[in-house]
Amino acid sequence: MTTREALASDFRSDTVTYPSDDMKAFMMQAELGDDVFGEDPTVLQLQERVAGLTGKESALFVPTGCMGNLIALMTLASPGQVLYSGSHSHIKLYELGSYAQLAGLSLRETDDSQGYLDRAQLASNWSPEIYYIPQPGLVAVENSHNMLGGLIYPPEELEKLRAFTQEKCVPLHMDGARLFNASVAANKPITTWTNLVDSVMISLSKGLGAPAGSVLAGGSDLIKKALRVRKLLGGGMRQTGILAAAGLYALDHNIPLLKRDHTLCTLVYNGVKDSEILTPVKPQTNILMLDFHQPVASQFAEYMERQNLRLMAISHTRVRIVFHQNISDDACDRLVETTRKWRPAH
Numbered sequence: 001m002t003t004r005e006a007l008a009s010d011f012r013s014d015t016v017t018y019p020s021d022d023m024k025a026f027m028m029q030a031e032l033g034d035d036v037f038g039e040d041p042t043v044l045q046l047q048e049r050v051a052g053l054t055g056k057e058s059a060l061f062v063p064t065g066c067m068g069n070l071i072a073l074m075t076l077a078s079p080g081q082v083l084y085s086g087s088h089s090h091i092k093l094y095e096l097g098s099y100a101q102l103a104g105l106s107l108r109e110t111d112d113s114q115g116y117l118d119r120a121q122l123a124s125n126w127s128p129e130i131y132y133i134p135q136p137g138l139v140a141v142e143n144s145h146n147m148l149g150g151l152i153y154p155p156e157e158l159e160k161l162r163a164f165t166q167e168k169c170v171p172l173h174m175d176g177a178r179l180f181n182a183s184v185a186a187n188k189p190i191t192t193w194t195n196l197v198d199s200v201m202i203s204l205s206k207g208l209g210a211p212a213g214s215v216l217a218g219g220s221d222l223i224k225k226a227l228r229v230r231k232l233l234g235g236g237m238r239q240t241g242i243l244a245a246a247g248l249y250a251l252d253h254n255i256p257l258l259k260r261d262h263t264l265c266t267l268v269y270n271g272v273k274d275s276e277i278l279t280p281v282k283p284q285t286n287i288l289m290l291d292f293h294q295p296v297a298s299q300f301a302e303y304m305e306r307q308n309l310r311l312m313a314i315s316h317t318r319v320r321i322v323f324h325q326n327i328s329d330d331a332c333d334r335l336v337e338t339t340r341k342w343r344p345a346h
């Protein structure tokens with residue numbers, strides 16, 4: 001178990017957040033029912049709430065973001081078709097290739113190193129309509145972009161992508177695990193992005209601080225199909241209003257808290273940006289990437305761990321630092337000081 005005190009310096013991910021006492025109290029009084037029978041009023045309330053926020057007809061509570069994304073792929077595309085997604089996307093890198101294993105899709109990668117899909121490359125890789133060539137199934141984008149340091153998908157880029165997918169008659173899915181981070185940082189409603197996609201997955205269990213759960217939102221036909229796929233994948237839960245209540249609480253109270261996460265992230269960036277041994281990627285939301293000039297990322301992470309500062313080496317040269325509501329100001333100060341002093345051992 002991690003104590004709350006230890007959480008204050010745990011920068012590995014915003015998934016490590018604990019539910020606050022108020023959130024737990026709210027969960028305890030949730031009205032419950034069997035959600036496989038569609039009878040859990042709290043789940044229904046959460047789904048309606050997210051449908052409203054995203055400007056979609058309907059929404060579905062799912063256990064995890066991975067399942068939410070997979071359900072979208074299985075609902076929007078058919079086996080044998082092609083998924084177009086970014087080369088650094090979570091769907092490609094961290095979901096066990098479920099797009100292939102379970103959805104039966106092949107993947108065509110598009111460069112996303114700017115935080116959004118390279119549309120010229122996407123267009124030039126687009127499958128021609130020839131009968132023996134796998135045909136396009138869907139396009140997926142990520143916002144904010146996890147592996148590229150929490151970059152926000154520029155709305156004008158998404159508009160152009162949308163025009164392209166509409167011209168091709170292919171659906172567009174957004175992995176919006178951290179969509180509210182993008183929304184708060186850009187000071188724009190989430191509909192800025194959700195109006196331009198067919199489906200969107202939003203995590204409640206990351207910066208929003210719920211212990212579990214994500215929501216998939218989209219048109220009512222899409223969500224009707226999604227309900228069947230969720231059951232197929234073993235994601236039909238019963239008195240799950242107890243978790244949905246945490247999500248409702250998070251949406252009511254925790255969105256404004258993300259601003260502090262972003263402020264702390266920028267504060268740490270400013271504190272280390274003059275370093276001679278690393279270059280930090282300028283953050284837009286709550287994720288800070290440090291790029292070391294030598295392959296010392298694990299050595300750095302291990303040293304920091306001994307100083308009770310937990311963070312993650314995600315490659316030989318790159319460290320990821322994530323800010324969330326349980327992080328303390330003091331831990332951020334220590335992180336800056338310790339990083340500035342640290343030198344690799346020879």
Ligand SMILES: *Cc1c(COP(=O)(O)O)cnc(C)c1O
Pocket residue numbers: 063064065066067069090091142144146175177178203205214
């Ligand atoms: C965490 C994450 C997911 C998956 O969410 P889980 O709830 O961990 O399954 C999907 N996409 C992105 C961008 C994420 O950061």
